[in-house]
Amino acid sequence: MTNAIETVGLAKSFGGTRALAGVDLAIREGSVYGLLGPNGAGKTTTIRILTTLIRPTGGSATVLGHDVVREAKQVRRKVSLTGQYASVDEDLTGHENLVLVGRLLGLSWKTSKQRAEQLLEAFGLLDAGGRQVRTYSGGMRRRVDIAASLVVVPEVLFLDEPTTGLDPRSRNQVWELVRQIAAQGTTVLLTTQYLEEADRLAERMAVIDHGRVIAEGTSRDLKSSIGTNSLRVRLGSADARPRALELVTSIVGEGVLPGQEPLEITARVESQTQAARVLVALGEASIEIAQFAVGDPSLDEVFLALTGKPADEPKAEAKS
Amino acid sequence: MSADTLPTGDRMRELLSMRAPAHPASSLSSIVTLAWRAMLKIKHVPFQLFDVTITPIMFTLLFTYIFGGAIAGSPGEYIQYLLPGIVVQTIVFITVYTGVGLNTDIQKGLYDRFRSLPIWQPSPLLGMLLGDVFRYAMATSLIIGLGLILGFRPAGGVLGVLAAVGLVLVFAFAMSWLWIIIGMLVRTPESVMTTSFVFLMPLTFASNIFVGLDTMPGWLQTLVGNNPVTFLADAARKLMHGEPAGPEVVRVLIATAIVFGVAAPIAMRLYRKER
Numbered sequence: 004m005t006n007a008i009e010t011v012g013l014a015k016s017f018g019g020t021r022a023l024a025g026v027d028l029a030i031r032e033g034s035v036y037g038l039l040g041p042n043g044a045g046k047t048t049t050i051r052i053l054t055t056l057i058r059p060t061g062g063s064a065t066v067l068g069h070d071v072v073r074e075a076k077q078v079r080r081k082v083s084l085t086g087q088y089a090s091v092d093e094d095l096t097g098h099e100n101l102v103l104v105g106r107l108l109g110l111s112w113k114t115s116k117q118r119a120e121q122l123l124e125a126f127g128l129l130d131a132g133g134r135q136v137r138t139y140s141g142g143m144r145r146r147v148d149i150a151a152s153l154v155v156v157p158e159v160l161f162l163d164e165p166t167t168g169l170d171p172r173s174r175n176q177v178w179e180l181v182r183q184i185a186a187q188g189t190t191v192l193l194t195t196q197y198l199e200e201a202d203r204l205a206e207r208m209a210v211i212d213h214g215r216v217i218a219e220g221t222s223r224d225l226k227s228s229i230g231t232n233s234l235r236v237r238l239g240s241a242d243a244r245p246r247a248l249e250l251v252t253s254i255v256g257e258g259v260l261p262g263q264e265p266l267e268i269t270a271r272v273e274s275q276t277q278a279a280r281v282l283v284a285l286g287e288a289s290i291e292i293a294q295f296a297v298g299d300p301s302l303d304e305v306f307l308a309l310t311g312k313p314a315d316e317p318k319a320e321a322k323s
Numbered sequence: 324m325s326a327d328t329l330p331t332g333d334r335m336r337e338l339l340s341m342r343a344p345a346h347p348a349s350s351l352s353s354i355v356t357l358a359w360r361a362m363l364k365i366k367h368v369p370f371q372l373f374d375v376t377i378t379p380i381m382f383t384l385l386f387t388y389i390f391g392g393a394i395a396g397s398p399g400e401y402i403q404y405l406l407p408g409i410v411v412q413t414i415v416f417i418t419v420y421t422g423v424g425l426n427t428d429i430q431k432g433l434y435d436r437f438r439s440l441p442i443w444q445p446s447p448l449l450g451m452l453l454g455d456v457f458r459y460a461m462a463t464s465l466i467i468g469l470g471l472i473l474g475f476r477p478a479g480g481v482l483g484v485l486a487a488v489g490l491v492l493v494f495a496f497a498m499s500w501l502w503i504i505i506g507m508l509v510r511t512p513e514s515v516m517t518t519s520f521v522f523l524m525p526l527t528f529a530s531n532i533f534v535g536l537d538t539m540p541g542w543l544q545t546l547v548g549n550n551p552v553t554f555l556a557d558a559a560r561k562l563m564h565g566e567p568a569g570p571e572v573v574r575v576l577i578a579t580a581i582v583f584g585v586a587a588p589i590a591m592r593l594y595r596k597e598r
Contacts, residue, residue: 054439079441080343090432094364106356107440109344118341125338135367151436155343187339 007032007067007159007190008053014061014214015048022048024214025062030192030207032067035185037205038194039306045214046194047087050161053192054084067158082159083152087167090148093137097128097147100136104154115154122150142173149180160184162193166200178204198303212310225305233300234272234281239291241265250284260307271304272297350443354450357437361454364424365461371420376462379413380469386533387473394534399474406470407487407559408532413466414459414495415527415552421455422502422515429507448594452499459495463488479565487562490575494555497579500586507593532556551578 008030015023055075069077105115123132258271391401530552561568
């Protein structure tokens with residue numbers, strides 16, 4: 004199997020701050036790969052190096068066999084980037100934005116225009132195509148941005164947090180699109196803070212924290228690697244939650260996950276026996292239980308186990 | 324692209340079958356394309372153009388009718404002196420929008436897209452400047468048109484006026500590079516504006532755009548006399564009125580070359596540098 008992307012000891016410092024501290028990746032051609040991690044972990048920095056926008060300060064990276072520093076131009080010919088913020092011209096119409104990209108990629112005026120219309124139609128933007136992008140909703144902007152990355156279908160598509168800030172419906176649409184793009188043979192590297200997103204889309208993923216890969220593999224690999232089960236308790240009433248939390252914590256210790264919905268408690272348990280002890284304790288305290296389940300850990304729990312903090316905890320560090 | 328309208332099967336395969344052409348756009352073609360983008364912006368946001376021409380129009384009217392008599396004997400006399408200078412002032416002010424536009428593009432992430440495309444790296448800057456020069460030319464026509472209505476009668480005729488405008492545009496092109504530098508250094512489009520006005524106010528007012536040097540104190544004469552904007556206003560005035568302007572034009576061209584020679588390489592360095 005050939006790899007579309009390979010990095011060895013990739014490092015990057017901005018002034019005195021180390022954004023990447025030696026990242027090794029091997030991403031198979033034609034796959035969807037997820038880079039997972041909190042803000043400031045180094046996901047965007049990795050993508051910016053791979054798309055030749057910035058240079059690494061250590062290590063090396065190749066995209067489709069081309070070194071990202073020495074053969075930047077060859078890399079640029081084969082990749083597209085959709086950044087965290089819609090990188091389209093807001094003053095121009097959706098149609099004009101797509102024609103602009105087509106022309107810059109070397110398509111004729113005629114082909115660029117045809118291609119723009121084709122993409123607008125496919126992305127449900129035909130009616131909006133003649134309006135300035137500044138009048139678009141968030142979901143529409145993201146669509147036009149992704150469309151701009153597909154004017155010429157790249158061999159590798161980079162999506163930096165493609166669904167951040169999108170409503171669930173738009174998010175589903177982007178997911179569906181990513182699947183279709185990958186099905187046509189394009190390698191997709193996407194970064195995300197949403198573990199669900201990586202779980203659903205990516206065949207393999209790397210969890211990055213503090214500029215290092217702290218875990219790599221399929222979502223199943225990651226889940227089994229932490230060697231624990233996930234316990235999910237749904238309470239009969241929210242009033243009982245504080246007391247129930249107390250009980251669960253006294254049995255499982257550090258494994259309780261915060262930030263869940265009012266009726267639910269999720270925790271990591273080491274064994275079925277430990278889970279049973281929780282059930283007994285809740286029963287003895289006469290706390291009404293609507294649902295009780297032990298299963299594979301979710302990626303949120305994996306993340307907590309790996310990093311010692313939940314994935315959605317906001318960090319004060321600047322985005323890199 | 325609601326999930327139900329997202330194309331599937333053969334249609335999707337067709338949509339995703341567009342591969343890269345054998346060659347990406349040439350340098351020239353990418354510059355032209357990006358200049359086209361700048362023109363579209365003028366079309367979609369014409370306000371930017373009026374925004375910067377309204378002040379010169381007010382200045383022309385104010386100075387001509389209020390101070391004209393006192394400065395030059397009559398408004399009709401004064402506008403012959405003032406108008407070429409106002410053209411210079413207008414264009415010098417508009418050049419700031421190059422920096423503002425660039426800064427906006429960078430903040431919006433648009434330059435990331437340009438820089439990740441297989442195009443000649445300076446072409447986004449050059450394309451933008453080409454579009455801006457067109458914008459300068461439009462603003463110039465507006466001011467000269469107003470001048471003609473108010474009684475401006477350039478003795479140099481059409482050729483003289485065109486020569487003057489051409490010279491102003493060349494200078495403006497060089498000067499834009501200064502704002503490109505600022506556009507890349509500061510954080511917001513608003514601060515490009517404020518930063519550049521710190522330079523622009525003295526540059527345009529400590530010049531002979533409004534009045535000649537003779538009534539200024541000696542030290543100020545030295546300062547104003549060596550201001551490139553003064554050179555440009557002198558040259559524009561003489562060209563428009565058909566007077567011999569050889570030395571003035573040469574001085575402007577030297578100033579232009581210096582500004583360009585210093586600012587453009589710094590701007591390109593900053594541009595290549597990562598953000």
